[in-house]
Structure formats: C-alpha cells, structure tokens
Amino acid sequence: MPATKLDRMRNIGIISHIDAGKTTLSERILFYSGEIHKMGEVHDGASAMDWMAQEQERGITITASATSCRWHDLQINLIDTPGHIDFTIEVERSLRALDGAIAIFSAVEGVQPQSESVWRQANHYQVPRICLINKMDRIGADYQRVMQTIAQRLNARPVLLQLPLGIEENFCGVIDILNSQQILFSNEDQGCSLQVSAANASFAAQIASHRELIVEVAADFDEMILGDFLNGQPVSNERLIAALRKGTIAGEIFPVLLGSALRNKGIQPLLDAVDQFLPSPRDCIPALGRHPEDNQSETIPCDPDGPLCALAFKVVADEGRKLTYLRIYSGSLEAGDSLLVSNRMQPEKVARLFRMHAHKRERITSASAGDIVAASGLKSVLTGDTLCRNEHPLILAGLEYPEPVVSLAVEPRGIDDREKLSLALDKLQWEDPTFRVTEDPDTGQTLLTGMGELHLEVIVQRLESDFGVQVNTGKPQVVYRETLQKQIEHRELFEHEIDGHLNQGDVLLRLTPLPRRSGVQIDLPPTLLESLTPEISVALKPEIEQTCHAGVVAGYPLTDLKVEILEIPFDPVKTTPRGILAALHLAIIQAGRKAGPTLLEPIMQLELTTPSEHTGRVMGSLQQKGGQVAGILTNADQDLIHATIPLTQMFGYMTELRSATKGSGSFTMEFSHFDQAPVETLKRFGL
CATH class of the missing domain: 2.40.30.10 (Translation factors)
Structure with missing residues (x-):
C-alpha cells in the first residue's frame, strides 16, 4: 500500500447515547459518498446498517456494523455502534480497532447517560473524536447548552467550528466560522446541493468572536500562532486547521459541528472535518x-x-x-x-x-x-x-469485557431443538464475549447469562431466527457472587485409588476476606513452588481459579477473597499431581463452607431522565426500591437523576417509570459493583 493511500484513509466509528442518530448519520454518509443511492430510515426498518431482523423490528442498533465508502479521495472505514448499554461490548471492541470517532449529542437532551459511558470507553482506548450536535431542527434545541455540558460532564474541551442558520424548525444551514461562509442545504434533492456564499454581515461580530476563540485554542498547539495572535497578526485557515488537527489527534480538544441528520443537513461539512481533523492509521500511536x-x-x-x-x-x-x-x-x-x-x-x-x-x-x-x-x-x-x-x-493487547449480571434458564422444546441447542449456543458465545452459558448443578438447567434483559431477549430470538432452535424460558434472574465473612485455615488430606493407582495429596491453606471490589487474590510462595514438580506448580493457580469460579455454597463465583497456600507436603513416592489438585479443590470448598459464606448482589449505576414535574414521584419510587440518589442535574424542564440501585429491583422497571412519568421518562443503567445481599435473599439460598 503506497504511503499516500495510508494518509488518505480514516478508520472511524460513530458513538453516542441510544437514539441520538448514529445509524441515521451512517445512512447519510453512505448516501452522500455514493455508496448507496437511496436513504432508508431507522424508524421504517429500512436502513442499510441495521440489517438484523431484531434491529429492524426494534428500531435500535444491536450489533456494530462495518462498511466502507469514499469521500472525494478519502477512504473511510466506518463502524456504526449500538447505544444500548446491554450491547456495550460492541462499542468496546469497535473502539479497540478504530483510529477516530464521531461522537453525537442531541441538541435537545445534550450529554445523556450512555454518552458518558461511550466517551469513557473512547478515553480508555485514546481514540480522537470530533463531535456532532445533532437534531438542531428539534424544538428545544440549544447547542450552547450542549457545549457547556460537554465541557462540564465529560471534562472535555469542545471547539465550536460552526454557527446555526435558523433555530429549531427554521434550521436550514450552518455558518463556517473559519471561512466566514454560510452553507445552505437544499430540501429539493435531499441535501445533495449546497449553497455556499459569504456570511451575512449581521453575523460578522459573532463570527469574529468565535474565530478568536478558535485561534486561542490553536495557539496551544503551535507557538508561531501564539506569537502572531499576541502581535495581532492574521493567521491563515491552513495553519489553524493544522494546529487543531494536532490537538484533536492528541485527544486534548474536540471540534464541534452542527447538523440534523434526519433532515439531511450538515453531513458534507462533517465528512470534510473527518478528513481535516481525525488521524490516518499512520498518525496514530504505533x-x-x-x-x-x-x-x-x-x-x-x-x-x-x-x-x-x-x-x-x-x-x-x-x-x-x-x-x-x-x-x-x-x-x-x-x-x-x-x-x-x-x-x-x-x-x-x-x-x-x-x-x-x-x-x-x-x-x-x-x-x-x-x-x-x-x-x-x-x-x-x-x-x-x-x-x-x-x-x-x-x-x-486484547479487550476488557464487562461482567454479565443477568441469567435466564432455557430448555429446548423438542428433540430436534435439544440436538441443535448446544451448537447454536457455542456459536453465540464465540460471537459475544459477554454472553455465557452454564449448567445449574442442582437442576441441570441450561443458564444463559448476559448484560441485561434485552441482551438475553435478543439471544433467545436469535436462537429461533438464526439457528431454528425453539426454547422455553424462565424469568430473568440476578447473577450473585459469593464471599466469606471470616478468615480460616484448613488442612485437607486426599487419599483415593483411581484406575488402580493410589493418589495422595495434602494441602494447608488460608482463606481471608478482602474489601469489596478486590476480586480473588492468589498467594503461592516461591519457596513452596520450588519444592514441587513443575507439573504440579503450573497446575495450582488454574485449579484455584476454577474452584473459586464454581463457588462453595450456591454455585456463584467467589470474590473479594485471598487464597494463601501455606503447605503442600511432597512425598516423591506417594504424592501425585491428581491427589494434590483434588486436595486443593476440597480444601477451598470445605474451608469456604466453614468461613461464614454469604452472597453479594449486583448494584447498578442508574441514570434516569424525567420531566421535573414527576421528579418527586420517581425519587420516592427509587427510595422504596433501596436506591441511593447521588445527585440531580436540572436541564430546562427535565431532571437527570444519578443513583445506585440493586439489580433485583430493576426488572420490569421501564413499565413502572413510564406510568409514573406519563410515558416521558427514560433510564439507562450499567453494572457498578457487588455488595451485601439482603437477609431475604440469603434465606432463599439457605444462608
């Protein structure tokens, strides 16, 4: 591949809160670049990127879709990502592979809960971003307020490059601040024709003021611009764009553009900004x-x-x-x-x-x-x-996967379904790292574990539509964790004849509870490992991890626990690898059952949007469910409530919220941490 081709390539994704317009924007990018010749709408189930039956039926993106197009001589590899938290792995693995992103914010709602989540994911992978404030044609659109919330809630430095021509239903175009030009988008040919002219004189002061702000930002990345700025010398657009590009690729600033994807306005300047500000593969950190x-x-x-x-x-x-x-x-x-x-x-x-x-x-x-x-x-x-x-x-470096927190029991309906179920679940598991399949040790039921109710609902639908497997399902259940309440030392001696050979092992270990969010820590002293054969030394840690994952009382993984191996007496004649691993397995289980085992339940981070008039009722409902409100932000006539709440209280909550807010409330939640389960739950498990 010639160097020029690499320089003229962009690998980008589109990220945002659900329903901010990601797929609609993707459809416009494909249309204006000539990749498709007819625009389909998400609400009609006709967009090119939402191709799955479940996506078309629900009007949401479930799986990240990749495509490729050309804008002039620029090759763009584009990934449209989901906005729903249940499918966050799709955003995670897309950002891991991308060089840049377009972050979309609604001009009405601004920075929404999932906007913050995907922004943090992009920060983690050091992905440069440009921003589009979308839906400028909507009633209540306020780009200045969105700029403020981007700076405050995301701790980011947005740089406005455009001003709107008209507001709300009168939004018809944008003013390019750097070029002092106004751009109008024709309604007659779906925005394909652009009317570019010098900006009206009435905008001169506003343009000059905002251009000065842009020069101030650019000066932070080019000392010569700083000198010219201080001396009152003019700075060319080429130098400003080069400096802004440098700051964007470094992840220190985020150029902001305006538009309305659904009304076909603002897309072509956005594509130009992708070329100007986002990095080529060669510009990225190796x-x-x-x-x-x-x-x-x-x-x-x-x-x-x-x-x-x-x-x-x-x-x-x-x-x-x-x-x-x-x-x-x-x-x-x-x-x-x-x-x-x-x-x-x-x-x-x-x-x-x-x-x-x-x-x-x-x-x-x-x-x-x-x-x-x-x-x-x-x-x-x-x-x-x-x-x-x-x-x-x-x-x-691979990827980090979030912990699935909801499980669902399934059973095949017929004999044919039973034969096909295992193969279908295997394929779905290697597709989705956040989807797990286990077997309940007590009932023998097949348990599907995922990120939320919607995630598992889509899995079950795909079993039928993609693999022809019909299943009966139980109610969604919470996935708990086990932990211990006191320290214990335990010795386990294993002696058993297997296949005609005597297997013997002797293990002394100590289990110590740790603070919340500590995970499982394993302590294998080097001197102990040196006294054992290499075969045994290598097998100890995997055996501990496997035993802890299976739990000691209810079948849930152990966590917040330190496992210390104190002694493993080794007799070359009697001690066998199988005997030691069996003794180790039994020692953890027996010690765990004596050390006050208890359950931890998943606590979710909840972000809820409601009209201010319904805030009191919603707050009361959250408190009754054991939720703890961390704060409330008021934007216009809407409140954003931040809270933590046990996952057990959130099944079916959307119906309750819609009833309390007359259909106008919405929420997103993501896993926060595990904490002590209530007494009622412990009694249910016999603890």
Whole structure:
C-alpha cells in the first residue's frame, strides 16, 4: 500500500447515547459518498446498517456494523455502534480497532447517560473524536447548552467550528466560522446541493468572536500562532486547521459541528472535518506487541512492508460459518495465507477476504496495514486474538469485557431443538464475549447469562431466527457472587485409588476476606513452588481459579477473597499431581463452607431522565426500591437523576417509570459493583 493511500484513509466509528442518530448519520454518509443511492430510515426498518431482523423490528442498533465508502479521495472505514448499554461490548471492541470517532449529542437532551459511558470507553482506548450536535431542527434545541455540558460532564474541551442558520424548525444551514461562509442545504434533492456564499454581515461580530476563540485554542498547539495572535497578526485557515488537527489527534480538544441528520443537513461539512481533523492509521500511536517466548515488548509501526500483525476484534456466525473481522496494524495479508494465532500458537489459514458493507460482502484479494477487513476460514480464532506469521509471532493487547449480571434458564422444546441447542449456543458465545452459558448443578438447567434483559431477549430470538432452535424460558434472574465473612485455615488430606493407582495429596491453606471490589487474590510462595514438580506448580493457580469460579455454597463465583497456600507436603513416592489438585479443590470448598459464606448482589449505576414535574414521584419510587440518589442535574424542564440501585429491583422497571412519568421518562443503567445481599435473599439460598 503506497504511503499516500495510508494518509488518505480514516478508520472511524460513530458513538453516542441510544437514539441520538448514529445509524441515521451512517445512512447519510453512505448516501452522500455514493455508496448507496437511496436513504432508508431507522424508524421504517429500512436502513442499510441495521440489517438484523431484531434491529429492524426494534428500531435500535444491536450489533456494530462495518462498511466502507469514499469521500472525494478519502477512504473511510466506518463502524456504526449500538447505544444500548446491554450491547456495550460492541462499542468496546469497535473502539479497540478504530483510529477516530464521531461522537453525537442531541441538541435537545445534550450529554445523556450512555454518552458518558461511550466517551469513557473512547478515553480508555485514546481514540480522537470530533463531535456532532445533532437534531438542531428539534424544538428545544440549544447547542450552547450542549457545549457547556460537554465541557462540564465529560471534562472535555469542545471547539465550536460552526454557527446555526435558523433555530429549531427554521434550521436550514450552518455558518463556517473559519471561512466566514454560510452553507445552505437544499430540501429539493435531499441535501445533495449546497449553497455556499459569504456570511451575512449581521453575523460578522459573532463570527469574529468565535474565530478568536478558535485561534486561542490553536495557539496551544503551535507557538508561531501564539506569537502572531499576541502581535495581532492574521493567521491563515491552513495553519489553524493544522494546529487543531494536532490537538484533536492528541485527544486534548474536540471540534464541534452542527447538523440534523434526519433532515439531511450538515453531513458534507462533517465528512470534510473527518478528513481535516481525525488521524490516518499512520498518525496514530504505533501498536505495542509482546513476544510470546520472552514477553519482551515491540513497537509495531503501521507499515505494509513490516511483519504481519492483525487483531481479531469481532467474530460472527454468518450463515452458519465463522466470519472474523480484522484490524491490520502491520504487514500485508492475502487470501490463502497461512497464519499463526499467537495467543495459543495455533496455525490457521485465511480462505477468503472481504470488505464488509453491513452484512453484504465485497470479495477482495489482499489487504494491508491500516485496513479493516473480514476473513473466512479462521476456525479457532476468538475475539481479542492476534494473527501473525510463524517467523515473527507477536501478541497485541486484547479487550476488557464487562461482567454479565443477568441469567435466564432455557430448555429446548423438542428433540430436534435439544440436538441443535448446544451448537447454536457455542456459536453465540464465540460471537459475544459477554454472553455465557452454564449448567445449574442442582437442576441441570441450561443458564444463559448476559448484560441485561434485552441482551438475553435478543439471544433467545436469535436462537429461533438464526439457528431454528425453539426454547422455553424462565424469568430473568440476578447473577450473585459469593464471599466469606471470616478468615480460616484448613488442612485437607486426599487419599483415593483411581484406575488402580493410589493418589495422595495434602494441602494447608488460608482463606481471608478482602474489601469489596478486590476480586480473588492468589498467594503461592516461591519457596513452596520450588519444592514441587513443575507439573504440579503450573497446575495450582488454574485449579484455584476454577474452584473459586464454581463457588462453595450456591454455585456463584467467589470474590473479594485471598487464597494463601501455606503447605503442600511432597512425598516423591506417594504424592501425585491428581491427589494434590483434588486436595486443593476440597480444601477451598470445605474451608469456604466453614468461613461464614454469604452472597453479594449486583448494584447498578442508574441514570434516569424525567420531566421535573414527576421528579418527586420517581425519587420516592427509587427510595422504596433501596436506591441511593447521588445527585440531580436540572436541564430546562427535565431532571437527570444519578443513583445506585440493586439489580433485583430493576426488572420490569421501564413499565413502572413510564406510568409514573406519563410515558416521558427514560433510564439507562450499567453494572457498578457487588455488595451485601439482603437477609431475604440469603434465606432463599439457605444462608
């Protein structure tokens, strides 16, 4: 790939709160770039990016969809992400693979709860962003208030590049502050025609004031601009754009544009801003890999001629076959190439390569550094795996997955369903790392665990629509955690004949409760490990982790616990690896049952929007449910309530909220932490 092609490439995503206009904007980008010739609307279930039946039925994005288009000579690889918290993994893995993003904010609601969540995710992956204040045509639109909330709630530095022409239903265009031009978007040809002219003289003072603010920001990234600014010298637009681009790529400023995607206004200037301010793959900080043999780090420049290094950031079951989305950080890849999954040192072979357009495939023969493509034929690859060549293995940092907190029992309806269920669930699990399948040890039921009610509802629907499997379901249940209330030491001696051989093991351990959010800490003294065989030493930690994950009383994973191995007496004649691991397993269970086991329930971070007139009723309802209100923000005639609340109290809450607010309230929630479950719950589990 020539250097010029890399410089003229942008890998971007669209992120925001649910219903802020992500998919509508994606549809306009594809239309104005010539990729599609007819715009479909989300509310009609006809958009190109929301292709799943569940998305079209619900009018929301469920899975991140990738596509590609060209804006003039710029190649744009675009990913449209979901806004609902239940599908946050789609945002997480998309941002892991992207170089830049467009963050959308509603001109009426401003920074909404999920806006903050995706903004934090983008901060975590150091993704540069430009912002679009959308829905400028709506009643109550106020871009200045949105600018303030971006600065206050996101602790960000927005830089306004446009002023609106008209407000609310009279919004018809924008004023380009840098060029002192007004841009009108024609209603006759769906906004394709732009009328560009010098800004009206009545805006001169406003434009001059805002341009001065832009120069002040640019001066922070270019000392020569600072000197000219202090000396009253004019600064060209080219120099300002270069300085703003530098600040944007560094993640210190965020250019802001205005528009109305649904009314086809503001999209073309936004695409120009993608070109001007967001980075090419070459502009980004080089990826960092480590060698699997010695764990040494290596910087991976974005070079088509370098060693191949690609991240599998998404895996899907497409028409029954595995399709793997790859971000190529270095090197080149061709269909038919033999590769190595360096995480597990497993060989793989690429059958075919595709450039994706939502669910449609465009077959290609090769791809190289900076590109985002899909590959078929990679049988063992999972989300977060690294692909490279045998002669130069490297491992990239993977992804962090949020904890699923809601479970659902399912059972197949018929014999045919029983045979197909296991295979279908396996495919859904390697598609979605936040979806887990377990078996209840007491009832033998199959338990599906996910991020929320909607997440599991979509899974069940997909079982029928995508895999032809019909199941009966129980009610959603909370996923608890187990912990201990007191410290205990315990010795366990295991002696048992297995397959004609006597297996013996002796383990002395100590279990110590830890503060909340500590997880499981394992202490294996080096001197103890040295006294054992390598086979036993390597197996101890996985056995502890597996036993803790299974729990000691109710089958839920143990947490907030320190496991210390104090002694493992070793007799070369009698002691066996199987005996020691069995003794270790039993020691944790027996000690745990004597150390005051208890349950922790998931506590959710709740952000609720309600008209001010209903705030009192909503607050009363939250307090009755055991919620703790952390604060209230008032915007115009709406209140935003921040609270924490047990997940057990939130099933079916949307119906209750709509009743209390006459249909105008909404909420989002995400997992916060685990805390002590109430007495009623403990009694239900016999504790």
